Amino acid sequence: MTEPAQYTSQKHIPALQIKDLSFQYEGSTTPALSGINMQINYSTINLILGGSGSGKSTLLLSIAGLIPRFIPGDIKGKILISDRDIHKLEQKEIPALYGVVFQDFKYQLFSTNALYESAFYPSNLGISRDETINKAKKSLRMLGIEHLSDRTPSSLSGGEKQRLSIASVLSGGTDIIGLDEPFTDIDSSSRVEIINML
Secondary structure (H helix, E strand, O other): OOOOHHHHHHOOOOOEEEEEEEEEEOOOOOOOEEEEEEEEOOOOOOOOOOOOOOOHHHHHHHHOOHHHHOOOEEEEEEEEEOOEEHHHOOHHHHHHOEEEEOOOHHHHOOOOOHHHHHHHHHHOOOOOHHHHHHHHHHHHHHOOOHHHOOOOHHHOOHHHHHHHHHHHHHOOOOOEEEEOOOOOOOOHHHHHHHHHHO
C-alpha cells in the first residue's frame, strides 16, 4: 500500500524551519531572540537548552504564532511549518500544524473534566465528535490518566495537570509538538515513559 502523495511529499520537507528570527518585546531595549536559524525534520525529538531568560519560551510562542499577534513586539525573519510561512497564515490555521504545551501549563486547562479537556484541541480542528472523544480517550490512556476522565482539572495534582495538558495537545494529532519545560511536575520514571511514547 502506498502513502498518499501529499503525505509522502510532506515528509521530504523539513517539519520546521526558522530563518534569521529576531524578536524584541514591546518596551524592551534588549532582543529576546536574535538571528535564530534552525531546521527540524519529521520523526525527531529535539531539545533546546538555555538558561532562564534565554528565549526558549519566546521561541515556542513565536512558532505558535502568538508573537507578535497577541504578544506585541518587533519580529523579523521567517518561521516555516511544513513549508508554510506562519506569518501568512490565520492564527486559527496554526494549531492544525503545531501544538504546544506552555511552561505555565495550568493556564491551558479550563474544561469541566479531564476527558473534555483532552477533547478540546481536536474539537477545534473540525474533527467529528466521535473521533474527538476517541482521540481524547486514547491520549489520556497513553499518558496513564484515563482513570481521571471525570475529574475536574482543578482537582488534579501538578503532575496530573501536566500530563493532561500534554494529552490535550497529543489528541490534536499534529505532527509537530513544542513542549516548554514539560516535566517540571512529573517524576523521573514517568518522564522516561512520556519521552519514549513521544
